[in-house]
Amino acid sequence: MSLIQILHDEALDIGYTRFGTLKTEKLEGLGTIIKGFPWIKSIIICAFHYNIYKLPEEKVSHLNFYEAFKSRFIENTLEHETAHDFESFLESKGIQFIHGMTLDLKTIEKLAVEMKIGRYRKNMHFYTEEGSHVYLHVWFTDLEMEFINDDLPPPCPDHCSRCIRNCPVQALEKGYEKNENLCINHELEIIHDQLKNKEVNFKLPFIKGCQLCLEICPYNDDRWEETIMYQENYNWLKK
Ligand code: SF4
Numbered sequence: 001m002s003l004i005q006i007l008h009d010e011a012l013d014i015g016y017t018r019f020g021t022l023k024t025e026k027l028e029g030l031g032t033i034i035k036g037f038p039w040i041k042s043i044i045i046c047a048f049h050y051n052i053y054k055l056p057e058e059k060v061s062h063l064n065f066y067e068a069f070k071s072r073f074i075e076n077t078l079e080h081e082t083a084h085d086f087e088s089f090l091e092s093k094g095i096q097f098i099h100g101m102t103l104d105l106k107t108i109e110k111l112a113v114e115m116k117i118g119r120y121r122k123n124m125h126f127y128t129e130e131g132s133h134v135y136l137h138v139w140f141t142d143l144e145m146e147f148i149n150d151d152l153p154p155p156c157p158d159h160c161s162r163c164i165r166n167c168p169v170q171a172l173e174k175g176y177e178k179n180e181n182l183c184i185n186h187e188l189e190i191i192h193d194q195l196k197n198k199e200v201n202f203k204l205p206f207i208k209g210c211q212l213c214l215e216i217c218p219y220n221d222d223r224w225e226e227t228i229m230y231q232e233n234y235n236w237l238k239k
């Protein structure tokens, strides 16, 4: 079995749902990020789905799910442990790496589309086969390798325009395009980022904003599995 296949299989065994990798020599826009790391030859992206937590009912209606469970760098959380396990495996194989979580989200998502990990839908959110409740983990490595998945998830059906019709501010007028200036969530994302940079201990996940185009999408139906109790490190859940 090739090393790429071994890495792929290990990623899925650890708990990621998809794995992909591309050679960095082909990619534009990574210049400043990988400058100073001449050994970098490839970028790996793995999909971690966070639709696995039992939620306290009284909090659900106020919750911004994407912000609530982001815990790649919070110790003793499942997301952190999953990434740590994968890094330990890279180390055990003698692969040099650094994480690439400083890349902006749109760049990561576009690379994940190239690796056929997932696709954008008409609401301009990134989805894998398992829906949109996903975080993408990124590493740069010294291995020159490429792994593209076989199939993208199916596209939005032509007849579906639920997200477009129900957007309260008509930000998705045509589908596959979003007017960020209109989207209620855009401002909120900026506020989230600013507050995080200032390390403000704030009840961030409870500023829900608007998630309507995700909530009514049939590709998110029955995607919340509720198989694992939330972990104590999610301090916001205790408040
Ligand atoms: S998050 Fe809300 S406002 Fe923004 S595009 Fe989706 S439905 Fe429209």
Ligand code: SF4
Pocket: 121, 122, 123, 156, 157, 160, 161, 162, 163, 164, 216, 217, 218, 219
């Ligand atoms: S609601 Fe329909 S059109 Fe909108 S993203 Fe979901 S499947 Fe696509």
